[in-house]
Amino acid sequence: MLEKIEILKTGKAKALYTTSDPSKLIMEYRDDTSAFDGKKIEQLAGKGTVNNRFNGHIMDHLQSKGVDNHHIEATAPNESIVMSLDMFPIECVVRNFAAGSICKRLGLEEAMVMEPPIFEFFYKDDSLGDPLINDCHITAFGWANEDDIEVMKELTLKTNDILVTLFDSADLILVDFKLEFGKSDGKIYLGDEFTPDGCRVWDKETKKKLDKDRFRLGLGDVVESYQEIAHRLGINLT
Ligand code: ADP
Numbered sequence: 001m002l003e004k005i006e007i008l009k010t011g012k013a014k015a016l017y018t019t020s021d022p023s024k025l026i027m028e029y030r031d032d033t034s035a036f037d038g039k040k041i042e043q044l045a046g047k048g049t050v051n052n053r054f055n056g057h058i059m060d061h062l063q064s065k066g067v068d069n070h071h072i073e074a075t076a077p078n079e080s081i082v083m084s085l086d087m088f089p090i091e092c093v094v095r096n097f098a099a100g101s102i103c104k105r106l107g108l109e110e111a112m113v114m115e116p117p118i119f120e121f122f123y124k125d126d127s128l129g130d131p132l133i134n135d136c137h138i139t140a141f142g143w144a145n146e147d148d149i150e151v152m153k154e155l156t157l158k159t160n161d162i163l164v165t166l167f168d169s170a171d172l173i174l175v176d177f178k179l180e181f182g183k184s185d186g187k188i189y190l191g192d193e194f195t196p197d198g199c200r201v202w203d204k205e206t207k208k209k210l211d212k213d214r215f216r217l218g219l220g221d222v223v224e225s226y227q228e229i230a231h232r233l234g235i236n237l238t
C-alpha cells in the first residue's frame, strides 16, 4: 500500500503528502473548517471523513460521465490517493442561483435564478481575498493559456450539468460551487475537491441551507447537514 512520506502542502482544510510514487499524492481531509479567507477557523469533528467520502463519490460519478479528475482511491476514512497535479492558481465558480459574493458585488437578492448559469474566475490568493478576475488577467499574468481557459470553462459547465441533475434527483438544489484544475503531462484534470465545503446546496422544498453557509452564518449542525446531503445522494460514509 502507498505510504505517506512527507508533507508537500498544507491548506486550510486538507494536507497533501508525497508518496513513493512521484505521480501520486495522498490527500488528507482534516476537521479544520475555515471561512472568510481563513479569518474564521474551527474544528468540526467528523468533517474530514464526511468530505473524503463525499468527494470520492462525486469524483467517481464525474469520471463515469467523462470529467477526468485526479481522484484514484480512498485509503483511509479521511485520506485518498490522488494524481499529483501542477495546479492553476485559479478558482472556477458556477452559479445557478444568486448567493454569497455575487449578491454583495452586484446587489442581487439571494436565490435569483442565473439563466444561463454564470461562470466566474477568481485568483486564488487569501491575502488578496481571492479577487474576481477575467481571461485577460489569466493570460497576461501567465496563470494559464487561452486553451487551458477554454478547457476549464467547458469542464466546469459540464460538471454543473452533471451535478445539477444528480442533486435534483435527491430533491436538492445545487446553488453554486467552486472547482480547481491542474495539469499532468500536458493534460488538464479536475483536482482539489467537490464537497459541501466548496458548494452551496439547499433543500428543494424548504430551501434550508445544508452547506458551509451553516458554518459561515453560525447556523449550527454543520457536519450533520453535510451527512444529510451525503445520505440523500446515497453516499456511504463508513
Ligand atoms: P486552501 O483552501 O488553503 O487551498 P486546502 O486545504 O483545500 O486549502 O488545500 C489543498 C491544496 O492542495 C490547495 O492548494 C490545492 O490547490 C492543492 N491541490 C489540490 N489537488 C491537488 C493535486 N492533485 N495536486 C497538487 N495539489 C493539489
Ligand code: UDP
Residues within 6 Å of the ligand: 036, 091, 093, 099, 100, 101, 102, 130, 176, 177, 178, 197, 198, 199, 200, 212
Ligand atoms: N468557494 C470556495 N472557496 C473559496 C471561495 C468560494 O469553495 O475560496 C465556493 C463557495 O463555497 C460557494 C462558491 O464557491 O459555493 C461561490 O462562492 P462566493 O464567490 O459566493 O464566495 P463566498 O461569499 O462564499 O466567500
